[in-house]
Structures are given as structure tokens and as C-alpha cells.
Amino acid sequence: MMTRTWLITGIGSGFGRIMAERLLGRGDRVAGTVRDRAAVADLAAAYGSRLWLDVLDVAETDAIAGTVDRxxxxxxxxxxxxxxxxxxxxGAAEEVSDAMIRHQIDTNLLGSIMLIRAALPHLRAQGGGRILQLSSMAGQAAFAGGALYHATKWGIEGFVEAVAQEVGVFGIGCTIVQPGGARTDFSRRSAQVAPMSAAYDASPSRMVNHLIADTAHPPAGDPVKxxxxxxxxVEQEPAPLRLALGSDAYRVMRARYAERLICLEAQRDVALGTDAEERAEGDAAWFERHRKVAPAPALQRA
Structure with a gap:
């Protein structure tokens, strides 16, 4: 297995910390970002020059390109x-504040977009590479009480799926990672919970409050696995566009895909009946012809 160099945002805890530990332990180099260097002081002491660090809060999107360039x-x-x-x-959409919404979008959606955009010129110049975007089963299945979180994950999945088609010709592969619940500190330490409004006590949105408070039933997912x-x-060729992790992710997303297909098929006659008859066939043929101009995903290389 070849030695690689990785850039990972958020290595202070959770998946990022575990990934940095595993990669450094096997001899790879890691460029990691943290909001507080103290969180990885032990890794810096143990691995020296193989761990490059920069302080970055991805919600401060103007700072991302500088970190990537450095x-x-x-x-x-x-x-x-x-x-x-x-x-x-x-929290329910009505419970979260405007400031909470902006920070969630700046962190999860705009931060990820700007990171990828900053990396693309470098990846193109060196002839290729890989991008792993952490999403969630929440990027395909929505639940009451997580509307803003879902908005960021559904948004970043659309962005990366489009970018993957744009950059495959440059040898850049993109993978959207969709974990289910994992035994990290994400839900109980990294989650921000909106103040509860009594008006929503009878709403299904309250489920997330109970889930976060319930420490007796840990998620099924093993974060190390x-x-x-x-x-x-990263060893797979071509890069898998999506990577589902966890039995809950598989079960929930499979059920939602099936539900959507049933709904779509039920609307077939309505959908087909709203085309302009004199142009429908020509427009479809034009789209398919131009969509296939770029090399297929199978031509992507690391």
C-alpha cells in the first residue's frame, strides 16, 4: 500500500481524530486543521513533521483558501x-435562531464547498487525487427536528455529485461518505440543540431531544471500522460516488429510496403530460448527448 498525504479538516475529535491517528500510525502524512492545537498536542509530539497543523474554523470561510494553500x-x-x-x-425549524441557521450553513455547507473549491486547482495541477466529503444518512433521509442539519447535508451531496462529474476528466475522484449513527462524541458533544418551545412538545421534532438525552442506547456504528x-x-477504482456506513444507514436510506421511487412512478402520467410536445423528444436527446461528453466515472484515477 502506497504512502499518501492527506488533508483533513477537524482532526480534534470524532472521525477526523480517528482518521488522523490511523493514517499517522501506518506512516502516512497528515495536514490537519483544528480550532484548538491543544486537542492534538499528543499527536504533534508523537509524529513530528509528519503532522502539519493549522488552526481553522471552517465557518470562517474566507480563511479556508489560505489554509489549503499553506x-x-x-x-x-x-x-x-x-x-x-x-x-x-x-431542533424544530421554528425553534432555531437566525444566528444558529447561518452558523450551521457556514460550517457544514459553505465551509465544505469552499474547502473543495480551494483544493481543486492544486489537485488539477498535480494530475489528480481524491476528495472525501463527510455527509450522513441524513443527506438522503430527513427526520423531524433536524431540518437545518438536513439542509446542509442534502446541499453538500448535490454539490459534490455535480463536482464529481466536472472533475473526473482531471483524474480527481469524489466520494460522499454517508455514516449512520456512530459511537463518537458527535451527537452529545458536537450537536447544538435549539431552546425548546412548549408549542412543539407534541411534535415529532422532539424525538431528537430525547435521542440526544438518551445515553443508555449507544448507536450501532463502530467509528474505527x-x-x-x-x-x-481511496484504493477503489473508480472512486465510489457514495459510501454508506452502518446498518442503520443502509436500512433507512434503502427504505427512503424505495418510497421515492414509488411516489415518482405514481406521478409518471402527470410528469410526462406536462412536456411541450413539439420539443420534448429533442430536448431529451440533446441533454443525453451533452451529458455524455465527459469521460465516464470509470476513467477516474487516484
Missing amino acids: AWAALGRIDVVVSNAGYGLM MVEAMIAS
Whole structure:
């Protein structure tokens, strides 16, 4: 297995911390970002120059490009960019404040977008690489009480799916990682919970409050196994567009995909009946012809 250099945001805890530990332990180099260097002081002491660090809060989107440029300048080449930093904002849409909404979007959605955009010129210049974007089963299945979190994850999935089509021709592969519940500190330490309004006590949105408060039933997902699967995905050719992790993620997303297909099929006649008859066939043929101009995903390389 070849030695690689990785750029990972948010290595202070959770998946990012576990990934940095595993990669450094096997001899890879890591450029990691943290909001507080003290969180990784032990890793810095243990691995010296193989761990490059920068202080970054991805919600401060104007700072992201500078961090990415400095990492490439210091390390020369970065093979894998892991957009990991993020958190969950929980509560009914009416309960969360405007400031909470803006910070959630700045962190999870705009922060991830700006990280990937900053990395792309470097990846193109070096002839390719990989991007791993941490999403969630929440990027495909929505539940009451997580509307703003879902908005960021559904948004970043659409962004990365489109970018993957744009950059495959440059040898850049993109993978959207969709973990289910994992035994990290994400839900209980990294989640921000909106103040509860009595008006929503009877709403299904209250489920998330009970879930966060319930420490007696840990999630099924093993975060170490999940990280190992993320790392292993970089060896796959072509890059898998999506990587589902956890039995709950598989079960929930499979059920939602099936529900959507049933709903779509029920609307077939309505959908087909709203085309302009004289142009419908020509427009469809034009789209398919131009969509296939770029090389297929199978031509992506690491």
C-alpha cells in the first residue's frame, strides 16, 4: 500500500481524530486543521513533521483558501482531501435562531464547498487525487427536528455529485461518505440543540431531544471500522460516488429510496403530460448527448 498525504479538516475529535491517528500510525502524512492545537498536542509530539497543523474554523470561510494553500506549499503534494469538520444543529425549524441557521450553513455547507473549491486547482495541477466529503444518512433521509442539519447535508451531496462529474476528466475522484449513527462524541458533544418551545412538545421534532438525552442506547456504528472503510475507499477504482456506513444507514436510506421511487412512478402520467410536445423528444436527446461528453466515472484515477 502506497504512502499518501492527506488533508483533513477537524482532526480534534470524532472521525477526523480517528482518521488522523490511523493514517499517522501506518506512516502516512497528515495536514490537519483544528480550532484548538491543544486537542492534538499528543499527536504533534508523537509524529513530528509528519503532522502539519493549522488552526481553522471552517465557518470562517474566507480563511479556508489560505489554509489549503499553506498545506500544499508545506507538503508539496496532497493526495486526499477529507472535508470532515461539521456539527449537527438540532431542533424544530421554528425553534432555531437566525444566528444558529447561518452558523450551521457556514460550517457544514459553505465551509465544505469552499474547502473543495480551494483544493481543486492544486489537485488539477498535480494530475489528480481524491476528495472525501463527510455527509450522513441524513443527506438522503430527513427526520423531524433536524431540518437545518438536513439542509446542509442534502446541499453538500448535490454539490459534490455535480463536482464529481466536472472533475473526473482531471483524474480527481469524489466520494460522499454517508455514516449512520456512530459511537463518537458527535451527537452529545458536537450537536447544538435549539431552546425548546412548549408549542412543539407534541411534535415529532422532539424525538431528537430525547435521542440526544438518551445515553443508555449507544448507536450501532463502530467509528474505527467506519474510518477504516473511508480510508480503504481511496484504493477503489473508480472512486465510489457514495459510501454508506452502518446498518442503520443502509436500512433507512434503502427504505427512503424505495418510497421515492414509488411516489415518482405514481406521478409518471402527470410528469410526462406536462412536456411541450413539439420539443420534448429533442430536448431529451440533446441533454443525453451533452451529458455524455465527459469521460465516464470509470476513467477516474487516484
